[in-house]
Amino acid sequence: GQNIDQPTEMTATEGAIVQINCTYQTSGFNGLFWYQQHAGEAPTFLSYNVLDGLEEKGRFSSFLSRSKGYSYLLLKELQMKDSASYLCAVSRADFGNEKLTFGTGTRLTIIP
Amino acid sequence: GAGVSQSPRYKVAKRGQDVALRCDPISGHVSLFWYQQALGQGPEFLTYFQNEAQLDKSGLPSDRFFAERPEGSVSTLKIQRTQQEDSAVYLCASSLEGTGQNIQYFGAGTRLSVL
Numbered sequence: 001g002q003n004i005d006q007p008t009e010m011t012a013t014e015g016a017i018v019q020i021n022c023t024y025q026t027s028g029f030n031g032l033f034w035y036q037q038h039a040g041e042a043p044t045f046l047s048y049n050v051l052d053g054l055e056e057k058g059r060f061s062s063f064l065s066r067s068k069g070y071s072y073l074l075l076k077e078l079q080m081k082d083s084a085s086y087l088c089a090v091s092r093a094d095f096g097n098e099k100l101t102f103g104t105g106t107r108l109t110i111i112p
Numbered sequence: 113g114a115g116v117s118q119s120p121r122y123k124v125a126k127r128g129q130d131v132a133l134r135c136d137p138i139s140g141h142v143s144l145f146w147y148q149q150a151l152g153q154g155p156e157f158l159t160y161f162q163n164e165a166q167l168d169k170s171g172l173p174s175d176r177f178f179a180e181r182p183e184g185s186v187s188t189l190k191i192q193r194t195q196q197e198d199s200a201v202y203l204c205a206s207s208l209e210g211t212g213q214n215i216q217y218f219g220a221g222t223r224l225s226v227l
Contacts, residue, residue, distance in 0.1 A: 004154075033215075042116070042203070042218040043155070087154050097168050098207065098214060099145060102154030 004103035006088050011109045012078055020073045020106045022088035033100060034062050034073045035087040043087055046073065075108075083110045114138075116219035118204050124225045125194045133189045133222045137206030144187050145216060146179055147203040155203050161187060194226045 003025045012018035024032070031050040035043035047055055049064035049071060061074040075082055085107045089100040117136040125131050137144050143162055147155035148171075158177070160168040163184035172179070176195075181187040191198055201223050205216040 035218075040220075040223075042220040045215050045217065048215065089154070097160050097162075098143070098216070099157045099160055099168065099171075100147075100155075100216060101157065102147075104152070105154045 004088055004090060004101060006086075006103040006106050008104065009107045009109070011111060012075075014078055014080060014110055014112050016078050017074065017076050018078060018108065020075075020086050020088075020108065022071045022073070022103060024069050024071070024088070024090050024103075026069075026090050026092055026101070028092045029066060029090065030098065031091040032062075032064055032071050033089045033091065034060075034071075035089065037085045037087060037105065039084075046086075078110050080110050080112070083108060116204055116206055116217055118202075118219035118222050120222060121220065122223050122225075124227065126227055127196060128193050129226075130190065130192045131194055131224065133191075133202050133224070135187045135189070135204030135219060137185065137187070137204070138217055139185075140208070141206035141217075142184075142209045143207040143214070143216075144181060145205045145207075146187070146189050147205065148173075149201040149203055149221070151200075158189070158202075191224075194224075196226050199224055199226045 006022045034046040037043040047062035054063045059076045085105040087105045088103040146158040149155040157171040161181045176192045178190045201221040203221045205218045207214040207216045
């Protein structure tokens with residue numbers, strides 16, 4: 001089976017930096033995804049890591065360590081619109097089925 | 113269309129009623145997934161299609177849940193004899209193909225409330 005853990009809630013200040021951690025246990029690892037989900041809306045893709053290291057995309061970066069089963073999402077220059085839930089998800093490919101297993105999500109609140 | 117479209121956005125059903133939820137994936141996307149998201153939780157996998165073939169239905173919670181994608185495009189998730197525990201948001205996602213590491217694009221979901 002798969003087990004994915006991430007903090008339930010976090011609070012950060014506008015303009016600051018926040019790091020959201022995710023740990024996972026899985027077999028047949030095929031990649032780790034981060035999605036952003038505003039209340040009542042669709043999850044939207046933020047980043048994908050399959051190899052160890054840091055992937056940077058504008059204000060957002062994501063890091064992966066496969067040996068440690070660990071990833072983080074780093075958000076810089078926080079804006080009020082970044083208040084949302086952030087979902088960590090692991091892909092395990094079985095015969096081309098790339099179903100995602102999600103953590104419970106981290107609800108991030110940005111305060112002025 | 114430009115994105116994944118789901119309808120209806122909201123559905124209220126009386127316990128015991130049958131419901132049908134529709135998903136229009138991104139044009140040309142081979143893979144289609146259904147997930148169930150309870151309040152305050154992450155989405156949980158229900159079933160997967162590659163074109164019209166349902167290759168994995170291991171996440172369907174009971175035999176009251178049925179999904180189809182007869183022409184390899186639009187998909188319908190049907191829930192028979194709805195129960196209160198079926199209340200959740202049902203998300204549909206599509207991706208370009210079923211091999212490699214492909215991004216899944218999600219619809220906004222159907223919020224089902226069973227009274």
